Amino acid sequence: MKLIIGAMHEELQDSIAFYKLNKVENEKFTIYKNEEIMFCITGIGLVNAAAQLSYILSKYDIDSIINIGTSGGCDKELKQGDILIIDKIYNSVADATAFGYAYGQVPRMPKYYETSNKDIIKTISKAKIKNIASSDIFIHSTEQVKNFINKIEDKISVLDMECFAYAQTAYLFEKEFSVIKIISDVIGEKNTNNVQFNDFIKIAGKEILEILKKIL
Template identity: 30%
Template sequence: MKKIGIIGAMQEEIDSLIKILENRKEQNLNHLTFYEGVYNNVELIVVRCGVGKVNAAVCTQLLIDKYNPDYIINIGVAGSVSDDVNICDIVVSTHLVEHDFDCTAFGYKKGVIPRLDDSEFKADEYLLELSRKSQTSLANKIRFFEGVIVSGDIFVSSKEIKDELKKLHKAMCTEMEGASIAHVCYLNNKPFLVIRSMSDKADGKAPDNFEQFVIESAENSRTFIQEMIANM
């Protein structure tokens, strides 16, 4: 039986996935609650990591050490950096970069981690292909994009930072966890994918109904992942 670990930063982002789990059980480890169950003959482990790169990295390593999933998928909301990507659109990662990692004083480009073979963490091709096959059920109401997702411990809310992220990394969107999850997966040779729904334009202006949007986004992510599982 295939095993997939699914990580969200906020409880609202994972609640709809928890509801579809059969034979569900919970385990609390290091202040994290892991929800285990089965859907469509695939074992799922769903967990809320909390906001930020350290929380996400710790959660990912614990998920790998304890459950050893075949694949890891990160879901949640993000801010659009690309002019083409609008609120409610979904970006599926091709690569991820920690945009706030800065060793430019030593001649490195922003986002490059010294003495690491690769600082642009590449999403798994099999999961990417699955995502392409699984967009049909949502294609009538949501636009999908593929591209670079950048992460940092900062809520991007200025045009200057957006422009820098586009110029340096060709980023499509920005958030606070995905690249650190990808980093841990890279070090563990674990296939991963990040799926993000746009909640804002990274300009400091979240929608008035942000909480409702997060719930709707989570429902879309659940449907998307259900389609991916069906296509496995």
């Protein structure tokens, strides 16, 4: 069974309706499924993301995981509405450099996580391939990018608050993990952020459905 996982209901509600999924859990975790696919809304933040994905992988038979949703950008080459396939995933606030680890690396864990995107890249030809960094900080200023993101020894273009937790959990459970993001705004680029987020997320939800139709 494939698992589609995201932070916000608004991002996935059109897809949940289209695939006519049944809500199977709603007490602690919001989970929808049919015989072939499962959707989970984890909520925002690294702990929520890791806890809920761990719960699902412990209880259900999941073959592969796709995280899809909206994210902010910190790359001037991007614009609102761009579709991205994520390659590498970093933690933007992990700092164990005093012990010889790279900035962004959790001790005794990989420096970053790579995604399983070969089939998706073939299907979504217009997507750009970029790297993402996650933390529990809502990064929204160029100063924060300088303080947290630019310390990573790689080019980071995308920011969110869940992806790293999904990736590390998938790694520990030895599951294939892919990530697709739609850029909601770009830090410091006012001219590219034409649609306010509350309106943009509705547009993005429809785009997410069209993407999922191609890859599921």
